[in-house]
Amino acid sequence: MITLFGKIINLGILAFFLVPHIALAAGGGKDAPIVIVADTRHITGILAWWANLYNESHLYFALLTVAIIPTIGVIFGLIADVIMKKIGIDLRSRELAEH
Amino acid sequence: MEWLYILMPIAGVKIFWPGLIILGIGVGIIGGFFGMGGAWMVTPGLNILGFPMAFAIGTDIAHMAGKSLISTMRHGRFGNVDYKLGFIMLVGTIVGFEAGAQMIMWLERMGNVEIIVRYLYLILLAFITWMVFSDVYKRNKKEREAIAAGKEIDKLATGIEWHKTFQKIKIPPMIHLKTAGIYCSAWLPIMVSFITGWLAGILGIGGGLIRMPSLIYIIGCPTYIAVGTDLFEVMISGLYGAATYTFKGRTELLAALIMLVGAAVGAQIGTVATKYIKGYGIRIAFGCAVIGCAVSIVLKLIPTYFPSVKVLCDATATVTVLAVVSILSLYIFVKMLAGARKEIASKKAATP
Numbered sequence: 029m030i031t032l033f034g035k036i037i038n039l040g041i042l043a044f045f046l047v048p049h050i051a052l053a054a055g056g057g058k059d060a061p062i063v064i065v066a067d068t069r070h071i072t073g074i075l076a077w078w079a080n081l082y083n084e085s086h087l088y089f090a091l092l093t094v095a096i097i098p099t100i101g102v103i104f105g106l107i108a109d110v111i112m113k114k115i116g117i118d119l120r121s122r123e124l125a126e127h
Numbered sequence: 128m129e130w131l132y133i134l135m136p137i138a139g140v141k142i143f144w145p146g147l148i149i150l151g152i153g154v155g156i157i158g159g160f161f162g163m164g165g166a167w168m169v170t171p172g173l174n175i176l177g178f179p180m181a182f183a184i185g186t187d188i189a190h191m192a193g194k195s196l197i198s199t200m201r202h203g204r205f206g207n208v209d210y211k212l213g214f215i216m217l218v219g220t221i222v223g224f225e226a227g228a229q230m231i232m233w234l235e236r237m238g239n240v241e242i243i244v245r246y247l248y249l250i251l252l253a254f255i256t257w258m259v260f261s262d263v264y265k266r267n268k269k270e271r272e273a274i275a276a277g278k279e280i281d282k283l284a285t286g287i288e289w290h291k292t293f294q295k296i297k298i299p300p301m302i303h304l305k306t307a308g309i310y311c312s313a314w315l316p317i318m319v320s321f322i323t324g325w326l327a328g329i330l331g332i333g334g335g336l337i338r339m340p341s342l343i344y345i346i347g348c349p350t351y352i353a354v355g356t357d358l359f360e361v362m363i364s365g366l367y368g369a370a371t372y373t374f375k376g377r378t379e380l381l382a383a384l385i386m387l388v389g390a391a392v393g394a395q396i397g398t399v400a401t402k403y404i405k406g407y408g409i410r411i412a413f414g415c416a417v418i419g420c421a422v423s424i425v426l427k428l429i430p431t432y433f434p435s436v437k438v439l440c441d442a443t444a445t446v447t448v449l450a451v452v453s454i455l456s457l458y459i460f461v462k463m464l465a466g467a468r469k470e471i472a473s474k475k476a477a478t479p
Contacts, residue, residue, distance in 0.1 A: 064181065064376055066137045075381070079136040082376065090373035093380050094366060097189055100384060101196035104391035108197070116471045117399060 135379050138182050144385050146176045151190065151386035155393020156456040159198040160400050161413050162354030163335025164191040164361045167420050168452050171445040173382075182379045185372030189383035191333070192365030194390035198358045201398040207355030209306035209348070212316055216342075217360055219320025220327070220334065221367070227328020245428055248330050252421040255340050259414035262286035262344070263407060283349075290347025307348045307356070319345050333368075335361050336417065343410070350406035393456070400459045403466025412455060419451030 066079035082089045132141040150172040154165045169187040174180070202208050234240045265286030273280040298312045319341050327334030335357055342353035372378050401409060426444035430437035 064137070067139045068136075071134060071136050075134070075136040078380070082137050086374050086376050089376070090370055090378075093189060093373045093378055094370045096380065097193045097369060097383065097387075098196050098366065100387055101193035101391075102200070104193075104387065105197040105200040108201075108391060108395045112395065112399070115467070116474060117467050118470065 133381070133385070135182075135381055137376075137379050137381075138179050140177060140179060142176055142178065142382060146172075147382055147385040148389035150176070151194075151389025151391075152393040152396075153389075153452040153456045154386075155194050155198075155390035155395075156397040156400075156459050157393075157416065157452060158191070158194055158335075158361075158390070159201070159358070159394040159397025160354070160404075160409065160459050161335070161397075161416060162198075162339050162357035162361070164188075164195065164333040164365060165335070166191065166333050167336070167423070168448055171423075171448045172452070175445060175449070178379075178382065182377055182382075185369070185375070185377035186379045186382050186386075188333075188365055188368040188372055189378045189380065190386040190390060192362060192369045193383070193387045194394050195358050195362035195365050197391050198394040198398045199355070199362050201395060202351075202355030202358055202401075205351070205355070205398075205402065206306065207351045207401070208359050209304050209352055209356045210359065211302070212304045212307055212309075212342075212346075212348070213356045213359040215302075215313065215316045216320035216338070216356070217363055219317045220324035220338070220360060220364060223321035223324025223326075224328040224334070224364075226321075227325040227330075229328075230325075231329050231331070242428070242431060244330060245424055248332075249421060249424050249428070251326065251330075251337065252417050252424065255337070256414055256417050256421065258287065258340060258344060259410050259417065263411055263414070266407065287344055289344050293345055294347055307346075307352045309347055311346070316346055333361065333364065336420065339413065350409050351401050354401060354409065396460055396463050397456075399467070400463035403469075404459070404462050408462075412458065416451060416455055419447060419455075423448045 066082045068076050068079045068083070071079060081092070131143055131145060133144045134141050150169065154168050154172075157163075157168065158165045164187075166184070166187050169190075170183050173183045173187065178186070199208060231240065231244070263286060266284065267286075269284055269286065270280045293315055294309065294311045296312050296315065298314050300313045301310065302313045302316075303310050304316075320338070323334055323337045323341050326337055338360065339353050339357045342348045342357060343350060348356065369378065373380075404412075423444040426440045426447065429440045
């Protein structure tokens, strides 16, 4: 029962990420009235590709953003782990100081 | 000095990138330490750097998701995250947030509710401040009484003990939250998360500022578990928010990533600082952050009655928020540094 409940919650959360337009918060279900187009005339390389992706499909742009952010976060977190261990800070335990 | 500016590919503006890193560090420290996203601190900072408002919120949420992930990883290692409580709260928060967002849209159709929302926010912040400092005062009183009686106060003693009353409600199903050390009705975290989510939806905020004290005072979590669990929730809701805002084309990923470089460092400092600063130290600093937020709201309300001072009030509000961020992050950084030095020194002394 608990496993089934967990699966339902996970599917519900996944739906918000896969179909972000169903989210009613942050502006409601309809598209925002202003359309912003990225100006790609003065940029080259990866930035130009990124801006073009934005202009072509907000969906792919959103999916890629949502994938990049946690990936970068995990990488930074792991790098910091290594650095802190080198410094000598214990990252595995803490004393129960106070409520 | 052209190299200090970077062109944002989507917004099309040049931004002073070291400013983004510094802002990221400050907000990272505070977020990792208090367990909140800190949107109220980031938006004025982005404004000062010349960031277009259309992208400020989305960019902030995107960086917040990454920053909270880093902090949650660290808090998770310390055992500060109650994942079971986090997942239960997440469901209640999402449902409550949607209910609040729908309600505010319905109220907006009826008339201008902006001022009412700001007053509601202010009342809530005043209540949280009172709650935090009243708790600190009561605990100090208990400590003084214990010392006078020649005893030592229990390390787990608290000033305000509302959570004990709430935990007495035995409506099934009952749950055992092992990490937080709480046995209560499942309805308690569900209702708390729904109400805090609903308030966040009405106020148009992330909700960490309300959820963190609720976890402590209503559910009864130890301070550091409240911080870790709230960050876990901020991480997931941040990703959800990043998805919705990016889908609407309101996120500047490059700026979010630059901020994340600073926030990655800041989040580590803030999170590790919870290891060295006692629970009540975190609560007092949190109370000060809430006061800073409240002052900025008051300054935004003044021009409603005196439009001629709008420019002055807006500037003062921004300065206030940035000053609060700077002072608190400096305090946390110094404390973290002192604690780490002490730990390393004691380790060296212990090794033969």
